[in-house]
Amino acid sequence: MLYFFCSLTTFSQTKKELEAQRKKLKAEIRQVNSLLFKEQKKEKNVLEDLSDIQQKIAVRQELINTINLEAALLSKTIDKNTRKIAVLEKELEALKADYAAMIFKSYKSRSKQSRLMFLLSSQSFYQAYKRVSYLEQYTSFRKKQGEEIGKQALVVQQLIDSLTYKKQSKDSLIVSEKDQKKQIELDKKRQELLLAKIKKKESAYKRNLQKKIAEEKRVAQKLDKIIKAAIEKANRLAAKKLKSTPKTSKRNEFILSPEAKELAANFELNRGKLPWPVKEGVVVRRFGKQRHPTFPGIEINGTGLHIVTNQNNNALAIFNGTVLNVLVSAEGRRNVLIQHGNYISSYNNLDKLYVRKGDVVKTGQNIGHIFTDKVSGKTTLIFVLYKNTTKLNPAVWLLKR
Template sequence: MKRFFYILFLSFLFIGTSLQGQSRKELENRRKKLNKEIKKINTLLSETNKEKTDALDDLKDLSQKITVRERLIETIELESEELSKEIKQNEKKIEKNNLELAKLKTDYGAMVFKSYKSKSQQSKTMFLLSSENFLQAYKRIKYIEQYKNFRKKQGQRVITKTEEIKRLNDSLTKKKNQKKVLLNTEKNQKKKIENEKEEQETLVTKIKTQESKYKKQLQKKIREEKAVAKKIDKAIRAAIAKANKGKKGKAKKGEFLLSKAEKALKANFEQNKGYLPWPLDGVITRKFGVQPHPTFRSITINSTGLHIRGKKGDTAKSIFNGKILTITKSEKGTKTVMIQHGDYITTYSNLREIYVKKGQAVKTGDAVGKVFTDKITGKTDLVFVLFKNRNRLNPSDWIRAN
């Protein structure tokens, strides 16, 4: 258990280091994004029957909340640091501009006084009439005009500088208020995370006292997931063989023979890598791949795809144009829809109702079925898996970043 939290700490440290080079605007956008994620997590991970959920699930959900909140606090701290730098820069600019304004005012005052003194001693007319020749008179006229324009420009510089200082002062006040809001937000988030960590410790203690029970429950779930994955693999093998039947050419074992239209669909699917929509608007509660269980590190989980938590009544949607390849049913009665996109297959498991039929053409965003909501726990989880022929891929590489 200690090792688990140590690994989490190292991951937070790595995330913090990677955030250092980001601008304040990037950090601000990241903070807004994390706030939305926390709001979604609080809604979806709390939408369960607290009396019936087991401690393992609760601990996993709570750890996910804490992880995101830690990232938010880290982002707020970095954004606050950037604001502090900007405030200092503003203060230096204001100080420099105030000195320049003082000098401008002094110079302008001396110029006005000199002009007034010159007028009392000798009028412009006498200044021109005392010229020795026409050329000298012309030069004196030009001098008077240039002096007048220079004086006007100096006056304008005083006004411009005064306005610039006002703008800087307004900006400084705004930045200080932003920092104040950020610090209050950070304070509130730290308070929430303290409460969540206390709850986390309580759950850890509960699990330790009944470790044998929870391990048996976990291993049972793993066996059930393996059985579902095996059934899907078998259905895909059969579907590929059936799809290839009667087509010209020779395919490699376990691979589709593609028509011209299917090749074009495949290419289009690949071009959209990283930009495909989510099959369900929710929160990822388990990532793809082989990974140690977050609580029992000695137990390994092979996650065939993404586990996405939604809300009751949510529907799974096709992430791309394709054709319903096949539909299977589990021993528990939940269903899996498989959609072919060229030689790619997306599978949508843990569905209660199905809105499509085998062989039907579907488009991006079409509803394929309603996600099953567990009556005991109240959880609505979609298992989303991506294949290329029979090889599983990481769906996170293909769908849009949340």
């Protein structure tokens, strides 16, 4: 029994993790539907539509995998419970049989005369005393055995109730899995239609995509130069204050004051725990080099995270720091760079600012209003993280959602 209940505890912990994963993925699907498909697009961007559908299919598939794991775990536990119930029912039947035999024997010798004769036939006072003790023990044993049967019956009933609940849970998961598969089939049909459209003008789409990638690369290189220049300028000011350039300082690395070193150290201590730069959102492009989902021969280099959020949302500072610079693109989009010691967080694609260069900001403070594309209907923040001039993967530093 102890082994069984220990196993049940281990199962419940694992089941809780899977349940949490399932709820998280369902919430992510709702978010994907809300942020990527809610707004009516004025002009169809086939590649973007296809990317959105592929992302939704991927999340649904992950949800199905989680449901399958949860259902398999339930099946395993149902089998264990079924075997345990069979063993307990046999034990209960044996207890009942023993108890019935004991009651029958007790019934046969139930009269007071029989008990009196049993005592009077004793050959000595000591034997009479022993027989009285035996009768008392026998009565106590009958009572205990009756209680044991009651306890065993309760355990069996609890296991049967648990088994029934788990079977219902499994049935519910199977229904949920079927529903997700139906949704995936619908999404795949739409995916096939979009792929057919792309196939007709594949070369034109590839040219436009490569042009866009080249432009993104040019903008990233320009930003790198601006950051290097900002570091050099900051270091010149630091050197003037110190009246000499520290021998340990390296090119393209911040010269840090004791306060800045402490800030950088605190920033590093919060690796994996930093708040997100938006209240809620869906990551539509990850960090690093990745193959294009439609054209495998084309590679995309994600400098940070592209996060689609709700309209009228603001970008939020991920940590205490100082506004290092504010950049403005040819289209009028703003990019705010915040320095956290020798770390820099970049908040790009803003159309309205709440901070200026040199401002001291706090964790969670509103930095600026995120631009909403009127054509696609999407509100996208491009979030990039640096250590000096080296780009970092923001997903490693931000709190897991």
